[in-house]
Amino acid sequence: MRKGGRLARAGGLIAVVTLLASFASPRVECLAPGGPGSGWDFTCRTVGRLLQEIGIVDRPVQVINMPGGIGAVAFSHVAENRSRDAGLLVATSTVGITQIAQRRYPGDADRMRWVAMLGADIGVVLVRPDSPYRTLNDLFAALKADPTAVVTGGTSGAGGYDHLRLLLLARAAGMSTEELRRIRWVQFDGGTAVPQLIGGHVGVISLDIGEISGFVEAGQVRALGVLSDARLPPPFAALPTAREQGLDVVGINWRGFYTGGRVADAAYTAMVDSLNRLYESDKWQQAMRQHGLQAIWRGGPEFEAFVRQHIAQLRGLSQELGVIR
Amino acid sequence: MEILPALGQGFGVALEPQNLLLALIGCFAGTVIGALPGIGPTNGIAILIPLAFSLSLSPVAAMILLTSVYYGTMFGGRISSILLNIPGDAPAVMTCLDGYPMARQGRAADALAISAISSFLGGTLATIGLTLSAPLLAQAAIHFGPAEYFALYIMAVVAVSGVGSANPAKMLLSGLVGLALATIGLDPASGVPRYTFDSFELYDGIDFVVAAVGLFAISEFLLFIEQRGSGTEAKRLPVGRIGTAFHRMIYPMVTLRASLLGFIIGVLPGAGATMASFLSYTLEKRISDKEGTFGRGDPRGVAAPEAADNAAAGGNLVPMLTLGIPGSGTTAIMLGMLVTLNIQPGPLLFERQPELVWGLVASLYVSNVILLVLNIPLVGIFARLLTVPPRYLMPVIVVVSFMGVYTVSNSAFDLLLMAAFGVLGYGMRKMGFSLVPMVLGMLLGGPMEQSLRRALQASGGQVSILIASPLSIGLHLTTLGVVVLAIFLEIRRRRRLHRPVAPAEVA
Numbered sequence: 001m002r003k004g005g006r007l008a009r010a011g012g013l014i015a016v017v018t019l020l021a022s023f024a025s026p027r028v029e030c031l032a033p034g035g036p037g038s039g040w041d042f043t044c045r046t047v048g049r050l051l052q053e054i055g056i057v058d059r060p061v062q063v064i065n066m067p068g069g070i071g072a073v074a075f076s077h078v079a080e081n082r083s084r085d086a087g088l089l090v091a092t093s094t095v096g097i098t099q100i101a102q103r104r105y106p107g108d109a110d111r112m113r114w115v116a117m118l119g120a121d122i123g124v125v126l127v128r129p130d131s132p133y134r135t136l137n138d139l140f141a142a143l144k145a146d147p148t149a150v151v152t153g154g155t156s157g158a159g160g161y162d163h164l165r166l167l168l169l170a171r172a173a174g175m176s177t178e179e180l181r182r183i184r185w186v187q188f189d190g191g192t193a194v195p196q197l198i199g200g201h202v203g204v205i206s207l208d209i210g211e212i213s214g215f216v217e218a219g220q221v222r223a224l225g226v227l228s229d230a231r232l233p234p235p236f237a238a239l240p241t242a243r244e245q246g247l248d249v250v251g252i253n254w255r256g257f258y259t260g261g262r263v264a265d266a267a268y269t270a271m272v273d274s275l276n277r278l279y280e281s282d283k284w285q286q287a288m289r290q291h292g293l294q295a296i297w298r299g300g301p302e303f304e305a306f307v308r309q310h311i312a313q314l315r316g317l318s319q320e321l322g323v324i325r
Numbered sequence: 326m327e328i329l330p331a332l333g334q335g336f337g338v339a340l341e342p343q344n345l346l347l348a349l350i351g352c353f354a355g356t357v358i359g360a361l362p363g364i365g366p367t368n369g370i371a372i373l374i375p376l377a378f379s380l381s382l383s384p385v386a387a388m389i390l391l392t393s394v395y396y397g398t399m400f401g402g403r404i405s406s407i408l409l410n411i412p413g414d415a416p417a418v419m420t421c422l423d424g425y426p427m428a429r430q431g432r433a434a435d436a437l438a439i440s441a442i443s444s445f446l447g448g449t450l451a452t453i454g455l456t457l458s459a460p461l462l463a464q465a466a467i468h469f470g471p472a473e474y475f476a477l478y479i480m481a482v483v484a485v486s487g488v489g490s491a492n493p494a495k496m497l498l499s500g501l502v503g504l505a506l507a508t509i510g511l512d513p514a515s516g517v518p519r520y521t522f523d524s525f526e527l528y529d530g531i532d533f534v535v536a537a538v539g540l541f542a543i544s545e546f547l548l549f550i551e552q553r554g555s556g557t558e559a560k561r562l563p564v565g566r567i568g569t570a571f572h573r574m575i576y577p578m579v580t581l582r583a584s585l586l587g588f589i590i591g592v593l594p595g596a597g598a599t600m601a602s603f604l605s606y607t608l609e610k611r612i613s614d615k616e617g618t619f620g621r622g623d624p625r626g627v628a629a630p631e632a633a634d635n636a637a638a639g640g641n642l643v644p645m646l647t648l649g650i651p652g653s654g655t656t657a658i659m660l661g662m663l664v665t666l667n668i669q670p671g672p673l674l675f676e677r678q679p680e681l682v683w684g685l686v687a688s689l690y691v692s693n694v695i696l697l698v699l700n701i702p703l704v705g706i707f708a709r710l711l712t713v714p715p716r717y718l719m720p721v722i723v724v725v726s727f728m729g730v731y732t733v734s735n736s737a738f739d740l741l742l743m744a745a746f747g748v749l750g751y752g753m754r755k756m757g758f759s760l761v762p763m764v765l766g767m768l769l770g771g772p773m774e775q776s777l778r779r780a781l782q783a784s785g786g787q788v789s790i791l792i793a794s795p796l797s798i799g800l801h802l803t804t805l806g807v808v809v810l811a812i813f814l815e816i817r818r819r820r821r822l823h824r825p826v827a828p829a830e831v832a
Contacts, residue, residue: 035734036367036368036371036658064735065734065735066735067529067734068525068528068734068736069529070511070528072528073526073736076525102516151783157512158514158516159516160516184782184783184785185782186471186782187513187514187775187782191657195466195644195648198467199467199468199470200470201470201783202783211649214670214673215649290664291664
């Protein structure tokens with residue numbers, strides 16, 4: 001036992017040293033739990049590119065794609081094989097957290113160390129320009145009268161994050177659990193939801209504003225409300241938040257990273273610091289603006305607490321709705 | 326906006342020496358990537374994106390590089406289909422059906438040349454379509470809701486079920502197994518795992534590339550080993566030279582039909598090149614296969630799918646450029662690239678970035694010409710692959726297949742899965758099952774089910790939504806027409822067979 005302890009300590013020391021060295025020079029890997037072109041792939045590639053451009057790492061960050069199970073494959077891979085690997089960042093987001101909240105990953109949040117989030121896409125509720133609904137309250141008044149009055153949709157399945165945040169709004173607007181369950185929800189593949197809305201195949205959609213901002217600017221869709229703390233910067237400054245309309249719901253799809261659960265403290269802190277330097281840089285702020293994302297920072301213990309709280313909220317709602325038991 | 330002056334300016338951009346060089350590099354790389362089993366356009370482009378960044382290319386130049394790779398893979402996929410009976414990528418599956426028999430008959434060079442010419446024509450026709458009508462088409466595509474998509478998929482499944490072996494029962498079985506395999510994985514509508522046996526590797530379902538490479542490449546390898554074991558070394562195929570005059574390798578009506586169909590399907594988000602090549606092959610078989618030569622090395626069976634898949638690649642760019650919607654994985658990556666280069670795709674792209682859009686469109690014309698010029702002289706070299714004895718060639722193919730699959734997923738599980746599909750494919754081929762209906766079922770099953778589910782979710786379970794719009798009624802009637810026509814033709818064929826043979830026909 002004592003020998004094992006000493007070995008572990010020696011191992012830990014070696015890990016710390018290699019890690020300090022690794023963030024100082026050698027390689028950092030970014031594991032993207034989705035395929036090329038996916039959101040997580042984008043997170044890894046953008047962060048990887050900028051970490052090198054800014055000089056925080058001096059060798060290219062290697063991006064590894066490991067798609068499967070909406071992140072579950074990568075999660076189990078890290079938990080089983082790379083829980084001490086100090087040079088590893090794994091991209092995740094609210095989508096991954098929702099999976100954990102609904103117990104669809106092999107393990108809970110405490111299997112990992114949550115490093116930081118650097119930005120977020122903001123939820124938005126959209127209708128056609130000729131829709132009778134002009135505010136979120138119009139919409140939910142109609143849905144309260146008849147939950148099937150309008151068909152809703154988004155890019156996640158029933159019980160996914162797009163669905164859950166619409167239901168959070170509906171609940172804030174005073175709809176009962178029974179009524180929430182009767183709202184019709186249609187899942188579309190990413191990117192196709194907006195044309196389906198414009199084509200009249202669905203009446204309301206709930207999704208992230210980043211990739212569809214062009215449609216809002218062109219006036220082809222009308223935003224009933226954005227789910228941010230406060231109004232967004234231009235060109236979206238005119239869009240009212242849900243809070244302004246009396247619905248206290250914030251629905252942001254943050255982008256961030258976790259690493260193995262047994263990564264040593266020193267290495268973990270080094271990771272948080274590196275990402276914070278990236279976050280503070282102009283290049284990162286600019287990249288976020290380009291992609292219609294908001295730069296938002298939460299790192300280290302603060303982020304750990306945020307993740308746990310977010311999971312608890314989503315788990316509670318999922319149980320209430322009967323998505324999970 | 327005036328199209329011609331804008332396009333003229335676009336050519337000014339596309340013909341700049343640097344852009345021309347990039348198009349040349351992209352076309353060549355694309356052809357090679359397309360020819361390698363397991364690495365299709367999506368991964369090819371994903372691999373090349375870091376290159377575009379490290380060269381710090383301008384947005385136009387980067388897009389020219391990527392689209393020429395995209396078009397190039399559509400050209401290249403056919404090469405291994407024809408020469409080895411192993412599709413280089415998913416849309417090239419149909420090219421195997423007549424391309425490989427042509428190669429067996431010593432007409433490999435002809436088949437390669439015909440496919441190159443058809444690809445060129447299909448790609449060019451689609452680019453013309455894109456030039457003239459992109460904004461209009463994008464508006465039309467919006468009318469396709471879940472019910473209409475479902476009608477389209479039904480049409481595809483019914484139309485294609487006539488391809489392949491002569492035994493309808495075996496074909497049906499093969500297709501149904503494919504549909505069943507397509508249900509593996511997380512149900513996208515509810516997130517519930519189906520047939521995953523608690524294995525996270527199966528949560529995303531079976532990757533089509535893994536299955537197709539296994540079914541075709543690995544089973545080909547197993548067949549080869551078996552033949553060698555029995556002492557008969559696989560006979561070396563005659564290479565052949567281009568034996569047909571150039572103008573006789575153009576099938577105007579075939580190409581036109583296939584290109585039109587391919588382009589339309591390409592415009593619809595989610596349908597894509599593979600469905601286009603499947604559908605156009607069956608359409609052509611229905612229309613022109615009077616002597617039953619399809620499947621036995623009919624050049625028209627090579628021309629149709631090749632024209633269609635290249636046309637679909639062009640069509641795919643329509644929703645990307647006009648709406649900022651990715652119609653396929655490949656265009657999704659290109660969109661991501663655009664955003665990274667500080668260009669916001671979406672409905673305002675044509676207005677805000679005319680030089681980018683028209684430069685790109687012009688470069689599509691240029692890439693098509695480059696690909697044709699590049700490919701025709703290379704026919705001889707590619708065809709010479711056949712002179713490499715199979716005992717050297719086959720192991721290389723297998724290694725490349727495994728590497729191709731592994732680079733995409735980094736998953737050893739996928740390698741095992743691919744091997745398992747190889748064994749399955751081998752067994753099916755030994756028992757006279759056609760692999761094509763199964764591949765088709767796997768490919769169309771998922772989106773078909775999803776569009777049905779979406780339609781029913783939107784209607785609250787009322788089936789009437791499936792025939793609620795004129796568009797879906799029209800599509801269903803077309804499907805019905807295809808079925809009735811097939812039955813009618815079959816009856817007529819049987820009557821003819823049973824009629825006593827007239828002396829003149831024997832001679």
